[in-house]
Amino acid sequence: MLQVLFVFLTLALVIFLVFKKWNIILVSIVAAAVLAILDGQNILTALTDTFMSGASTYVKNFFLLFCVSALFGKVMEETGAAAAIAKWLTKLLGEKFAILGVFFAGMLLTYGGISALVIAFTMYPIALAVFKSANLPRRLIPGVIAAGCFTFAATAFPGTPQTINLIPPQYIGTTVNAAPFLGIICGLIGTFLLVIYVYHEGAAARKKGDGFEADENTLKILAEAEKLGDGVNPILALVPIIVIIVLLVAAKMNAHIALLIGSILCAVLFHKNLKLSGIQDLLVAAIGSGTNAVITTGCIVGYGTVVSASAGYAILSDALIHMGGNPLVSFGIATTVLAGAAGSGTGGLAIAMSNIAPEYIAMGVNPEVLHRIGTMAATGLDSLPHSGAVVVLLTLCGMTHKDSYKQIFVTTVVITLIVAFIGIAIGSVMYPIG
Numbered sequence: 001m002l003q004v005l006f007v008f009l010t011l012a013l014v015i016f017l018v019f020k021k022w023n024i025i026l027v028s029i030v031a032a033a034v035l036a037i038l039d040g041q042n043i044l045t046a047l048t049d050t051f052m053s054g055a056s057t058y059v060k061n062f063f064l065l066f067c068v069s070a071l072f073g074k075v076m077e078e079t080g081a082a083a084a085i086a087k088w089l090t091k092l093l094g095e096k097f098a099i100l101g102v103f104f105a106g107m108l109l110t111y112g113g114i115s116a117l118v119i120a121f122t123m124y125p126i127a128l129a130v131f132k133s134a135n136l137p138r139r140l141i142p143g144v145i146a147a148g149c150f151t152f153a154a155t156a157f158p159g160t161p162q163t164i165n166l167i168p169p170q171y172i173g174t175t176v177n178a179a180p181f182l183g184i185i186c187g188l189i190g191t192f193l194l195v196i197y198v199y200h201e202g203a204a205a206r207k208k209g210d211g212f213e214a215d216e217n218t219l220k221i222l223a224e225a226e227k228l229g230d231g232v233n234p235i236l237a238l239v240p241i242i243v244i245i246v247l248l249v250a251a252k253m254n255a256h257i258a259l260l261i262g263s264i265l266c267a268v269l270f271h272k273n274l275k276l277s278g279i280q281d282l283l284v285a286a287i288g289s290g291t292n293a294v295i296t297t298g299c300i301v302g303y304g305t306v307v308s309a310s311a312g313y314a315i316l317s318d319a320l321i322h323m324g325g326n327p328l329v330s331f332g333i334a335t336t337v338l339a340g341a342a343g344s345g346t347g348g349l350a351i352a353m354s355n356i357a358p359e360y361i362a363m364g365v366n367p368e369v370l371h372r373i374g375t376m377a378a379t380g381l382d383s384l385p386h387s388g389a390v391v392v393l394l395t396l397c398g399m400t401h402k403d404s405y406k407q408i409f410v411t412t413v414v415i416t417l418i419v420a421f422i423g424i425a426i427g428s429v430m431y432p433i434g
Contacts, residue, residue, distance in 0.1 A: 003310065004312040004316055006310070007035065010303075014342065015386055017031075024296050024300065024344075029051070031303050032302065032306040046309070050305055053305060054304060055298040058298040059298040063291070065255060066163065066290035070289040070290035072259050073113075073115045074289070077118055079274060080230065080232045081270055083122055084232035084237045090130045096134075097199070099201075102148070103198050107151075107152075109148075111245075113161035116389060119148075119149045124396055125221050125224060131212055135206075138399070141404070143408050146393060152191060156375070158184065159245050161245065164349060164378060174367050177248075179369050182369065186419050186423040189419055190416070194411055197410060197415065232273070240263075240265045305355075308351075313355075317355075320356075326424065327360055328373055331373065336380035340382060343384065344382055364433045373420065381417075
């Protein structure tokens, strides 16, 4: 049992150091080294062989995918296409449902494959303008953006080219359309719960007389927001997103090619908004963003590889598999705990898919249900206070954890976990083991 304790100690160490704002790459190496020492592994072998093997394999498998995904998001951002879609949706729903307009705009852009943080940077100025018009408090903005970007559009609804939905196929041979009916049911339930909560928060703020307040920096951002998406037809802006999804789902095209085609199409459609001299900067920014994301996640996976080589992991794995009851429950719990420790849904899911999923498939669990439950569970505990995405979102919105984390927690932890376990119950019926 002491070996199991060592695993949990290093998981706690990861959470603590990330919360203290240590670089996640350094945290991964430190945690792997500490576990190797406690577990009696050769520390040099653990870091240069085990850790690097896991990290390099992940980078090899996902480097180009992260880069083309970042490229698509950057092109949608720079051309104003993403902003045009967001402004159109929020205007469509009107002032009364303005808060839901921000939420649905985030969901739509997320489902289209744009990375969550790119959407956050795009949505924040628009959300400010919408909240000012509706006289809603700025403290609600992070929670509403997170509800749209960090939840079911990326994980439950089938067909999305989001990176988290593209990870399982690399390990267990599924497709982006895995367990479609289960995903749609869970996605609709989750969206319904999010709509109820988000709208309730807005109504409660109005009832208390809690309205919009702006400082000098906010007023400057509001002035700049007026120009975002100008001259871009929002319906036309949806075309690259639709094309990517059709290529992935109907044509079953390789995700790299589909995202590249979508990026080129967006650039062609809105070429007037792109300066020829700025294209190199756009490409450099996209590759830099993709490289940083894949190396960071790869290091977390490297730490997970050292964990999987430990005696404690072998005991835990055996206990999970032979605990009895529904294996989807133990798989879901393991995945969300890994995501929570890593502060990353993609990192936690990659570890679960590479180290845990094959054993469940050998037990007769359908790979499609593992794919869909895995993606939903991975976005449960990944949004704890130490999560990098949460910290960046709060910083972007000029808020603290005290101001706005409550709404982030309810939308991206509580509701996502509730729906993940609903998915486990439904998935057990739709995909019986055998």
